[in-house]
Amino acid sequence: MRFERPRGSVEGHRQLVLKAGEWQVATTAQRERRADGFKRWLFEGQPRRARQLAGGRGEPVKHPDHPWWKVMCLTGVDYFSTLGYQPGIAALAAGVLSPIATLVLVLLTLAGALPVYRRVAADSPHGQGSLAMLERLLSRWKGKLLILVLLGFVATDFIITITLSAADATAHVVENPFVPEFLHGQHVLITLVLVGLLGVVFLKGFSEAIGVAVTLVAVFLAMNAVVVIVALQHVLASPELVVNWQKLLVAQHGSPWLMIGVALLVFPKLALGLSGFETGVAVMPLVRGSAGDTEARPLGRIRNARKLLLTAALIMSAFLITSSFATAVLIPHHEFEPGGQANGRALAFLAHSYLGEAFGTAYDVSTIAILWFAGASAMAGLLNIVPRYLPRYGMAPNWARATRPLVLVFTAIAFAITIIFNADVDAQGGAYATGVLVLIFSAALAVTLAARKRGQRAATITFGVITAVFAYTSIANVIERPDGVKIASFFIAAIIATSLASRVGRALELRVTEVRLDAAARRFIDKAARSGAIRIIANEPDARDEQEYREKEQEQREDNHIPAGDPVLFLEITVTDASEFESVLNVTGQKLHGYRILRVKSASIANAIAAVLLHIRNETGVLPHVYFAWTEGNPFKFLISYLISGGGDIAPVTREVLRRAEPDPEQRPLVHVG
DSSP states (O other): OOOOOOOOOOHHHHHHHHHHHHHHEEEEEEEEHHHHHHHHHTTTTHHHHHHHTTTTSSSSOOOOOOOOHHHHHHHHHHHHHGGGGHHHHHHHGGGGGHHHHHHHHHHHIIIHHHHHHHHHHHHHHTHHHHHHHHHHHHHHHHHHHHHHHHHHHHHHHHHHHHHHHHHHHHHHHHHHHHSSSTTTOHHHHHHHHHHHHHHHHHOOOOOOOHHHHHHHHHHHHHHHHHHHHHHHHHHHHHHHHHHHHHHHHHHHHOOOHHHHHHHHHHHHGGGGGGTTHHHHHHTTTGGOTTEEESOOOHHHHHHHHHHHHHHHHHHHHHHHHHHHHHHHSSSOOGGGGGTTTTTTTTHHHHHHHHHHHHHHHHHHHHHHHHHHHHHHHHHHHHHHHHHHHTTTOOSSSSSSHHHHHHHHHHHHHHHHHHHHHHTTTHHHHHHHHHHHHHHHHHHHHHHHHHHTTTTHHHHHHHHHHHHHHHHHHHHHHHOOHHHHHHHHHHHHHHHHHHHHHHHHTTSOOOEEEEEEEOOOHHHHHHHHHTOOOOOEEEOOSSSSHHHHHHHHHHHHHHTTOOOTSOOEEEEEEEOOOOOOOOOEEEEEEETTTTTEEEEEEOOOHHHHHHHHHHHHHHHHHHHOOOEOOOOOOOHHHHHHHHHHHHSSSSOOOOOOHHHHHHHGGGSSSSSOOO
């Protein structure tokens, strides 16, 4: 049987194919537009953000400033919110001894952490914190590696702040008597929702909501003051409770000296009450200073930042002592344990018990709000600190300067931490304390080294003792609860591995942000351009005598056939700190022994040569020629030398940097090797 195609079907089929092709092209274009739109949204504000994080390069970024007490509330959402869980954790860690242990914590806060961060505020008033001090004090690769390690602990501190605060907010949600029954037992799910909402807020665009922070802190502290005052009134009305607590204290620990000794031993478990100091110096650019402040000497800002730190420490110390005493005396110990009604919410337990369910629910709402906002403060800290260092070191891709990709990464990590710890407040306490203690230890170390460098003997001894105390507490906390250092080790390993891979992958980028010519250098270049050709001999300076330049010129003219009548310039690069990635080049001109020499200091020889050549092309409109001699040796060793010391086989690396920076061969400076 023969199949007959209906008349006109061929033409109809052709039209159908054409329409299908048009539809497919249109659909592909729509997909590409959507993808481009998503990419633009994802990386929105990246150039402005890069300028903001440039660490003082270029024009200074003007931040809106506020009175110091308002900025204190911004840091307080992290610092003061620990009242939501600190008394319960203290009671669980130290038992009836928790008020004594808390007193030790307060003494170390006022006599240790506070003096350290007052010094940090003076030495690092632009928001970089103690990490910037260490970066300046420990230069080159050892400083960079130390910063990478400390960034691991920063990530631990802030990520656990997000997850622990959300988990404690969940505890306040679930334990409230008005919450529906189906939410009980859903701690992980509720915590993930809270963390996810935090990520959504930052993806939408989060600005420092000073007004919201002031309201939350004022309401939260006021409600805590009511709870603590009412609780202390119950203690005074029932003196037998204090007597029973004292008897139990003596029975368990005997002499006062033994109590102090045990309090010192359990102190690292209470270190959560020290959080907030690093955030306090990180937000210093928001603190309003005096009319006479300058970027170089913001004395008014420093003075007001110190008021911020002192006031926050005094408020927190008063609440820690009174709340610890009230909860230890009034709440049975079994209620602090996992599954107990005071677990992770000791003051909320008192609010419901002594002030009724309505006030208790209001207290829960204020606690949930400030704990959630504490996560926002931690996320803002991560977005400020991490991209301030890694992209500048060449140890992260450029997209790490954009906010939204980092928000996605940090939110995903927070999800994983929440699931791993099953949204348990107590389980995350050790990790949080590890991050807090290591950061304070690093700040104390930075202040000690700075005092020693200035020859301040008394300050060096004092801060050295404080450093030793925080070193002990950090080590003791790690031994007692290794979860924190395990998480920090994961972050450190991930940061170092990513950093090294990024550094290698970006090694051949043009890493110069600006080239500046002095008057003599500009005069040399303009004169060479007027001659019709700009010929530059790359010279590794040695004796810098007349013989060196005469022999180098003769060698290059012979090997590369430079016409005898054409003038030449010498270009000499001196490597300063090869661990730096981006840099500004200052080109100085000097006439020596009759030769015209351009001199530059840079982190990389090849990169600096490429940048100078491109700048000369842009300034004069003439393609410059650069002349090299081949280097004898192993290419692999040269590659390692380039990555670590900025040297290596200069000619091929310069050519590759130029090729990547200028795709058009017709516009690319010419490289000659003889």
